[in-house]
Amino acid sequence: MKTEKKNVTKNTVASEKQQSLLFLILVFLIISFLILDIFLGSVSIKASDVIKALFNNTDSNFATIILKFRLPKAFTALIVGIALSISGLQMQTVFRNPMAGPDVLGISSGASLGVAFVILGFSANLSPDRINEFGNWILAIAAWAGAGAVMILIMFISTRVKDIMTILILGIMLSSGISAIVTIMQYFSNESMLKAYVIWTMGSLGNLTSSQLNVLLVSVFVGMVLSLISAKMLNALLLGENYASSIGLNVKFSRIVIFSCTSILTGSVTAFCGPIGFIGIAMPHIARILFKTSDHKILVPGTILTGGAVMLASDIISQLPGSETVLPLNAVTSLIGIPIVIWVILRNRKYSGIF
Amino acid sequence: MLLPPLSASAKKGELIAVIGKNGIGKSTLLRTIAGLQPSLGGEILYSGKNIAEFSKNDLAQNMGYLSTETVKVSNMSVYDLVSLGRFPHTNWIGKIDNENHSAILNALEKTAMTDFSDRYVSELSDGERQRAMIARIVAQDTGVMIMDEPTAYLDIGSKYEILHLMHRLSQKSDKTIIFSTHDLHMAISQSDKIWLILDDKLIEGAPEDLLIEGTFDHLFDSSPVKFDSERGTFSFKREERASVSLTGEGLMRHWTEMAIHRAGFSISEEKGFPGIVVPSGNSDHWQLITADTTQNFCSIYELICGLIKENIRSI
Numbered sequence: 001m002k003t004e005k006k007n008v009t010k011n012t013v014a015s016e017k018q019q020s021l022l023f024l025i026l027v028f029l030i031i032s033f034l035i036l037d038i039f040l041g042s043v044s045i046k047a048s049d050v051i052k053a054l055f056n057n058t059d060s061n062f063a064t065i066i067l068k069f070r071l072p073k074a075f076t077a078l079i080v081g082i083a084l085s086i087s088g089l090q091m092q093t094v095f096r097n098p099m100a101g102p103d104v105l106g107i108s109s110g111a112s113l114g115v116a117f118v119i120l121g122f123s124a125n126l127s128p129d130r131i132n133e134f135g136n137w138i139l140a141i142a143a144w145a146g147a148g149a150v151m152i153l154i155m156f157i158s159t160r161v162k163d164i165m166t167i168l169i170l171g172i173m174l175s176s177g178i179s180a181i182v183t184i185m186q187y188f189s190n191e192s193m194l195k196a197y198v199i200w201t202m203g204s205l206g207n208l209t210s211s212q213l214n215v216l217l218v219s220v221f222v223g224m225v226l227s228l229i230s231a232k233m234l235n236a237l238l239l240g241e242n243y244a245s246s247i248g249l250n251v252k253f254s255r256i257v258i259f260s261c262t263s264i265l266t267g268s269v270t271a272f273c274g275p276i277g278f279i280g281i282a283m284p285h286i287a288r289i290l291f292k293t294s295d296h297k298i299l300v301p302g303t304i305l306t307g308g309a310v311m312l313a314s315d316i317i318s319q320l321p322g323s324e325t326v327l328p329l330n331a332v333t334s335l336i337g338i339p340i341v342i343w344v345i346l347r348n349r350k351y352s353g354i355f
Numbered sequence: 356m357l358l359p360p361l362s363a364s365a366k367k368g369e370l371i372a373v374i375g376k377n378g379i380g381k382s383t384l385l386r387t388i389a390g391l392q393p394s395l396g397g398e399i400l401y402s403g404k405n406i407a408e409f410s411k412n413d414l415a416q417n418m419g420y421l422s423t424e425t426v427k428v429s430n431m432s433v434y435d436l437v438s439l440g441r442f443p444h445t446n447w448i449g450k451i452d453n454e455n456h457s458a459i460l461n462a463l464e465k466t467a468m469t470d471f472s473d474r475y476v477s478e479l480s481d482g483e484r485q486r487a488m489i490a491r492i493v494a495q496d497t498g499v500m501i502m503d504e505p506t507a508y509l510d511i512g513s514k515y516e517i518l519h520l521m522h523r524l525s526q527k528s529d530k531t532i533i534f535s536t537h538d539l540h541m542a543i544s545q546s547d548k549i550w551l552i553l554d555d556k557l558i559e560g561a562p563e564d565l566l567i568e569g570t571f572d573h574l575f576d577s578s579p580v581k582f583d584s585e586r587g588t589f590s591f592k593r594e595e596r597a598s599v600s601l602t603g604e605g606l607m608r609h610w611t612e613m614a615i616h617r618a619g620f621s622i623s624e625e626k627g628f629p630g631i632v633v634p635s636g637n638s639d640h641w642q643l644i645t646a647d648t649t650q651n652f653c654s655i656y657e658l659i660c661g662l663i664k665e666n667i668r669s670i
Contacts, residue, residue: 228448229447229448231448231449232442232445232447232448232449235439235442235449236439236442238426238428238431238439239426239428239439240424240426242386242391242420242422242424243420243422243424243426243439245391245411246389246390246391246415246418246419246420247415247439247440247442247443247495248411248412248414248415248416248442248443249411249442250411288430292430293430293431293432293435294428294429294430294431294432294435295435297448297449297450
């Protein structure tokens with residue numbers, strides 16, 4: 001059926017029916033992954049015990065593992081996947097660059113610089129696992145500022161340099177430059193500050209305190225709302241600034257909205273979970289392949305769902321269900337994301353018009 | 356880029372060609388009219404109101420813009436592209452309701468793109484893509500369409516197709532279309548009015564007015580190109596080798612004349628040598644008559660070769 005259709009009308013757009021079906025499938029996947037993520041882990045717990053722990057207020061060890069560890073971790077995975085994927089989509093459209101993403105262009109590094117300033121610059125008391133709600137907001141805001149600063153810098157560069165490769169290389173330079181600054185800061189900081197920072201850079205989904213999860217939840221929710229509002233602007237920006245402006249888009253305003261959104265999303269995730277690679281760059285491409293559209297009214301929710309589902313799946317894989325080992329999450333997301341990125345590059349060697 | 360002081364006007368439903376040398380500021384002028392960049396001085400009035408006073412959205416409802424910048428977005432269907440023209444007409448989320456949908460279908464129909472609705476923009480030919488881009492402006496439903504070299508990079512067939520489309524839009528849908536072009540011949544034959552930008556001024560008028568006044572001659576003062584006001588075509592300024600007399604009628608005469616001109620000869624009205632007789636009646640040969648010989652040629656190419664040889668010998 002599929003091949004037959006390909007031969008006849010290779011170029012047809014996915015119908016609305018197909019798209020709604022895809023949305024349903026993705027929602028279903030997210031729910032099942034969420035459940036799986038809670039049920040599976042390095043400590044094997046019987047399904048009945050998991051349900052008991054979730055719905056009865058028991059005080060067993062299992063309940064502690066489920067409620068204090070697995071449940072927040074699963075939700076963190078979902079939120080992180082959503083946040084990184086939206087920021088990837090927005091950056092790819094705004095920079096009109098299929099290879100743009102929070103980690104590639106140095107936005108994540110910018111966020112970690114913000115975090116480094118807070119942890120290394122002020123006090124070891126602000127280390128992520130010891131600070132209160134207020135401190136967490138400071139950490140998040142510092143990360144937003146760092147991400148935003150790098151984003152503005154990249155924007156400034158990309159108005160002068162149009163070549164995608166050049167911008168990517170400059171993004172890598174920027175990342176290296178930022179890590180150099182962080183290294184210098186580490187050199188001058190005291191032992192306890194350094195320890196706090198190193199622990200942060202190892203960050204994973206599981207180390208979040210409930211107050212950190214709250215901050216993450218609120219910021220990603222704000223980011224999601226902003227991203228849905230920005231769908232119309234993103235559509236216009238697909239045509240480039242000139243055309244976008246000619247059909248009535250206030251380009252400056254839209255940039256402020258989209259950049260704040262991306263900074264908030266990338267910044268918050270980086271602040272609490274450390275840099276997580278390749279989800280942001282790869283997920284929008286999967287959404288484009290699935291939904292076969294360039295319309296952000298579909299792509300934004302599509303990317304949100306795809307990102308959430310894949311991040312949950314990565315988290316499940318990283319726990320290696322059935323064994324007691326846990327793989328570093330960053331390795332899993334890279335192994336999932338890199339083939340997609342390579343495929344995107346190979347599919348369109350001219351680097352143009354991938355999205 | 357500094358344009359000379361200028362003033363020009365456009366009426367509803369007019370197709371206006373903007374002509375000028377490369378780098379004289381055609382694009383700047385068009386971008387300024389479209390409100391994409393602030394004017395460096397002076398004002399642009401639309402329906403008696405300065406465009407600087409329009410809100411971004413109001414302006415977009417009145418002015419559409421097209422440039423040579425190509426849109427490279429894969430996964431974008433023609434329908435999606437055209438629906439972007441509805442941007443200033445949709446709500447904050449960009450919902451395509453029935454009204455917008457019918458405007459899009461209407462635009463597709465007017466540009467003969469209905470069959471392409473579900474095709475991806477990245478898979479269209481240059482001409483089709485340009486038509487889709489124009490459909491986008493039609494959907495935008497603006498009174499004025501600004502097009503910066505809409506026919507650049509297109510092959511001859513698509514060029515005329517696009518121009519024909521523009522012509523139809525201006526006449527049938529009452530759109531004012533202001534477009535820049537380097538194709539003077541096309542501009543003269545199709546547009547209602549020409550804005551000719553020269554180094555020191557802008558001249559506007561019907562193409563024929565400008566032809567009669569000999570205005571186009573100034574366009575290429577310094578270059579070896581010469582505009583032939585009688586024919587409406589260009590030719591190179593050449594040193595003339597000699598004059599030739601020509602006898603004959605019709606199409607054969609027309610093209611023989613063209614070839615003789617190109618070879619650098621002028622045609623004199625008086626009978627004299629060398630003389631050329633164009634095929635007519637039962638003769639299908641070109642005759643080249645000199646003072647002492649008569650030669651026959653069976654193509655214009657051979658005739659011209661013979662003429663040049665004869666000319667060299669006589670010197």
